[in-house]
Amino acid sequence: xxxxxxxxxxxPAWLAWSITAMVAAVLILxxxxxxxxxxxxAERKIAGRIQDRLGPTRTGGKFGWLxxxxxxxxxxxxxxxxxxGADGMLFRIAPYVSFCASFCAFIAFPFAFDFIGQRLxxxxxxxxxxxxxxxxxxxxAGYASASKWSLFGAMREAAQVVSYEVPLGMCVVVPxxxxxxxxxxxxxxxxxxxxxxxxxxxxPFTFVVFWIYVTCAIASVNRAPFxxxxxxxxxxxxxxxxxxxxxxxxxxxxxxxxxxxxxxLAAILFMGxxxxxxxxxxxxxxxxxxxDTANYFVRLLGMINLLGKATLGVLxxxxxxxxxxxxxxxxxxxxxxxxxxxxxxxxxxxxxxWQIALPGGLVPGxxxxxxxxxxxxxxxxxxxxxxxxxxxxxxxxxxx
Amino acid sequence: MMPYVATxxxxxxxxxxxxxxxxxxxxxxxxFAAVACGFAVAVVxxxxxxxxxxxxxxxxxxxxxxxxxxxxEFVGAMQLMIYVGGTLVLLVFGVMLTAQAPFVSIKGSGxxxxxxxxxxxxxxxxxxxxxxxVASWRQPAAGIxxxxxxTPIGMALVGVRVDEPGVGAPARNVRPGYVLPFEIVSIHxxxxxxxxxxxxxxxxxxxxxxxxxxxxxEPPASVxxxxxxxxxxxxxxxxxSGGR
Numbered sequence: 005x006x007x008x009x010x011x012x013x014x015x016p017a018w019l020a021w022s023i024t025a026m027v028a029a030v031l032i033l034x035x036x037x038x039x040x041x042x043x044x045x046a047e048r049k050i051a052g053r054i055q056d057r058l059g060p061t062r063t064g065g066k067f068g069w070l071x072x073x074x075x076x077x078x079x080x081x082x083x084x085x086x087x088x089g090a091d092g093m094l095f096r097i098a099p100y101v102s103f104c105a106s107f108c109a110f111i112a113f114p115f116a117f118d119f120i121g122q123r124l125x126x127x128x129x130x131x132x133x134x135x136x137x138x139x140x141x142x143x144x145a146g147y148a149s150a151s152k153w154s155l156f157g158a159m160r161e162a163a164q165v166v167s168y169e170v171p172l173g174m175c176v177v178v179p180x181x182x183x184x185x186x187x188x189x190x191x192x193x194x195x196x197x198x199x200x201x202x203x204x205x206x207x208p209f210t211f212v213v214f215w216i217y218v219t220c221a222i223a224s225v226n227r228a229p230f231x232x233x234x235x236x237x238x239x240x241x242x243x244x245x246x247x248x249x250x251x252x253x254x255x256x257x258x259x260x261x262x263x264x265x266x267x268x269l270a271a272i273l274f275m276g277x278x279x280x281x282x283x284x285x286x287x288x289x290x291x292x293x294x295x296d297t298a299n300y301f302v303r304l305l306g307m308i309n310l311l312g313k314a315t316l317g318v319l320x321x322x323x324x325x326x327x328x329x330x331x332x333x334x335x336x337x338x339x340x341x342x343x344x345x346x347x348x349x350x351x352x353x354x355x356x357x358w359q360i361a362l363p364g365g366l367v368p369g370x371x372x373x374x375x376x377x378x379x380x381x382x383x384x385x386x387x388x389x390x391x392x393x394x395x396x397x398x399x400x401x402x403x404x
Numbered sequence: 405m406m407p408y409v410a411t412x413x414x415x416x417x418x419x420x421x422x423x424x425x426x427x428x429x430x431x432x433x434x435x436f437a438a439v440a441c442g443f444a445v446a447v448v449x450x451x452x453x454x455x456x457x458x459x460x461x462x463x464x465x466x467x468x469x470x471x472x473x474x475x476x477e478f479v480g481a482m483q484l485m486i487y488v489g490g491t492l493v494l495l496v497f498g499v500m501l502t503a504q505a506p507f508v509s510i511k512g513s514g515x516x517x518x519x520x521x522x523x524x525x526x527x528x529x530x531x532x533x534x535x536x537x538v539a540s541w542r543q544p545a546a547g548i549x550x551x552x553x554x555t556p557i558g559m560a561l562v563g564v565r566v567d568e569p570g571v572g573a574p575a576r577n578v579r580p581g582y583v584l585p586f587e588i589v590s591i592h593x594x595x596x597x598x599x600x601x602x603x604x605x606x607x608x609x610x611x612x613x614x615x616x617x618x619x620x621x622e623p624p625a626s627v628x629x630x631x632x633x634x635x636x637x638x639x640x641x642x643x644x645s646g647g648r
Contacts, residue, residue, distance in 0.1 A: 018428055021428075091452070091454070091455070093455070094454065094455065094458065097458075124477045124481075125477055125478075126477050126478045126481045129478070129481045129485070130477070130480075130481045130484070132485075133481050133484040133485040133488075133489065134484060136485070136489050136492075137461075137484070137488060137489070137492075139492065140458075140461060140492060140495070143492070143495055143496065144454070144458060144495075147454050148454075159496070162492070162495075162496045163496075166492065166493065166496075169489075
């Protein structure tokens, strides 16, 4: 886009790049804010149906589809309160810290082949690292509120998020290993074709890893049944007890933003990214690079695919939230340390061995080899695992 | 329409303003550097532990920004993950230690600040001297080629140097990668982890009364009860401390 602005409109480079950056930023902001509006409405409807109610029905005509907007206006009009004893600076800044972390993670996130704010070659790593910073806002909010409920909530959240980062990281490493890259675009591209080439169906270990990822992702974005930080039956409202109005809503935009992000990340890592279950574009004879229109159409289709998968993930999270009871803090810790972490480690090892023994995947005819099989240091497709590094003409030392 | 847009844009932005002549890379470098240094000073100047930790996060985050600006994305993400994420734990401890009375302020004595100032100035002088003594600091070497991949680093960490030119050469001529340093760091971290778990483990408290009662001839039921509570507590605490 910057190139287009420079060459066609003859804008100076700095202006072109600024406009490009702003367009990306505005689009990402809209994904978060607009997504939150839709998902809050969906959450109300789903919660209603699961609890045998109707949910909102009147605002905006049918289905109450303007309910979130009405909520937003209400929140805007609310008085902005701050407790007397609060640490004012930290109290005010905490919601923005949460929101910024959620926003920054989207910068490196691809929505389709070229629909990406900034392509990083360590995209997965960046997204996970930035997403972990969201908890800062929660801790600051809990501390600065000068309220015991808030502090309890914040400390729970800290313990939980820091713990769940370990198995989450291990789950994320498995697709990275299969794709041979930390670039989110490359990872999604490796899963092109029919749904059988998704990493989810690559081997039994990745299938298990996906479900561990789902558990850890729900815990790391602080959703029920892991929403101990706000446990309203014990802690009033947890870390946001003292917040009201727009500041409070920033926390929720951040929460819905990160829910969407971890779902979209699951789609990219395990469910083919922007490659649909059926390769519609290539059946229609369109492929990347034939013409500008074809490119645009393919990417638009890819974006619809990715957003659809991510939305499905968010809806599943809501389903889980309104179905399962909240865990106790010791159960949360036990789930992470006694089940998720060892399971993730074992599955990681299993996926690695599978990759060495059967690099072509379960059904070799249907998919491309997942990882780059470099000449010499891994056996070729279908070959049995040989001792690495013994081949003549290659010099490889695995392990010093 | 296009030419009009271009003309208007040129009239509005390009020609009269010096913005076009600014080196934006340098601008962002100075921006990030100023944020990093400013909040580093704020860390020292603040007197609440949590505010200090927050300023430290901003300072380290700006340093990560510098790395991203230099194109070292892997190092930048590492900086975010390790330093900024590590400060999170610091923050948690800060909150835990000061949670007894809210917003405890920490103020050193005048003598402390004098000593700290002298040490700081000496360190700064050493660093400045080292930084300014690099002769060709301002001219980037022409031969540097951007290597936009983290794969060579990862492969070198497991002992395979894919970035070496002599991949076809005999084994003894290839450099060994970073397996040994990697393993040393891993074992170091393991030791630290075990030590932290040992230190954080809840010790069974021996209150004077419990010792007194234990020393008596027939221990009443309350001792066993006390011991049981202690066990439970230590178990719960070890579950929690494992998470850090």
